[in-house]
Amino acid sequence: MSALLQLASVETDIGGSRILRGVNLEVNSGEVVALMGRNGVGKTTTLKSITGLLPIRTGTIMFDGQRIDQLPPDARARAGIGYVPQGRDIFPHLTIGENLRVGLVVHGRGRVSDQEGLEKVFSLFPVLKEMLSRKGGVLSGGQQQQLAIARALLTKPKLLILDEPTEGIQPSIIEQIGDTLKKLKISNTSEEEATAQARRESAEIQHAVQELKKERALAILLVEQYVDFCRDVADRYYAMDRGAVVVSGPIATLTDEVVKKHLQV
Ligand SMILES: Nc1ncnc2c1ncn2[C@@H]1O[C@H](COP(=O)(O)OP(=O)(O)O)[C@@H](O)[C@H]1O
Numbered sequence: 001m002s003a004l005l006q007l008a009s010v011e012t013d014i015g016g017s018r019i020l021r022g023v024n025l026e027v028n029s030g031e032v033v034a035l036m037g038r039n040g041v042g043k044t045t046t047l048k049s050i051t052g053l054l055p056i057r058t059g060t061i062m063f064d065g066q067r068i069d070q071l072p073p074d075a076r077a078r079a080g081i082g083y084v085p086q087g088r089d090i091f092p093h094l095t096i097g098e099n100l101r102v103g104l105v106v107h108g109r110g111r112v113s114d115q116e117g118l119e120k121v122f123s124l125f126p127v128l129k130e131m132l133s134r135k136g137g138v139l140s141g142g143q144q145q146q147l148a149i150a151r152a153l154l155t156k157p158k159l160l161i162l163d164e165p166t167e168g169i170q171p172s173i174i175e176q177i178g179d180t181l182k183k184l185k186i187s188n189t190s191e192e193e194a195t196a197q198a199r200r201e202s203a204e205i206q207h208a209v210q211e212l213k214k215e216r217a218l219a220i221l222l223v224e225q226y227v228d229f230c231r232d233v234a235d236r237y238y239a240m241d242r243g244a245v246v247v248s249g250p251i252a253t254l255t256d257e258v259v260k261k262h263l264q265v
């Protein structure tokens with residue numbers, strides 16, 4: 001059986017520099033695959049090469065039986081690739097409901113009321129239903145991330161690509177934001193509350209990935225720094241270093257030695 005996604009010898013340049021130096025990677029249907037590696041090794045560049053946001057120099061990318069590496073990003077999305085980029089990719093001035101609808105409109109399904117899809121994402125992320133008419137911009141980092149994942153799920157992808165979904169809701173970062181707010185004297189949550197909320201939100205996103213995995217209805221390619229999260233949820237992993245995959249295998253083979261050698265700072 002051939003893989004749902006297959007990258008073979010993919011090389012990608014950014015601004016004349018070789019960033020990917022021959023990436024080989026596969027994701028099978030229904031599988032959760034973790035793409036790991038230190039900062040700057042080329043994880044996001046790999047994802048952008050898959051989604052078409054960056055052109056590849058050489059190599060091939062196959063998805064669901066067709067070669068996609070020369071297709072524009074929207075055609076790759078329609079083929080079944082859902083992408084949640086690093087950072088918060090939501091419209092701050094639109095409500096949650098509007099943000100969700102935008103995802104469908106972009107997919108040419110704007111007129112279809114996808115009640116079943118909505119119920120599904122609300123069961124994964126109940127907070128979105130509770131806050132449906134609130135503006136995206138007032139949500140916490142974790143809630144914005146949930147909204148971005150929900151919007152991608154509504155397009156019913158065969159492959160969901162998540163770039164560091166728990167990044168930016170780490171307590172440390174929340175604390176930094178808390179410090180800044182305090183300096184500006186507009187804080188209304190204590191640092192402790194913010195830290196507790198960050199933990200809860202990270203856990204909610206991890207829970208959602210686990211729920212999605214149970215059904216095996218879609219494959220997930222996940223870039224994530226949290227080794228424990230990857231061990232918990234992934235079937236297999238790839239670790240990158242300087243633009244190439246240096247080690248890969250079943251998640252059980254992600255030993256502390258591998259973590260120390262390729263992943264720890
Ligand atoms: N827009 C850009 N211009 C120049 N260099 C870039 C750009 N984006 C990424 N890079 C470089 O490409 C390398 C890989 O980046 P990236 O794929 O974002 O890494 P990762 O996601 O693994 O942290 C880094 O060395 C980074 O500096």
Ligand SMILES: [Mg+2]
Pocket residue numbers: 043044045086163
């Ligand atoms: Mg990145």
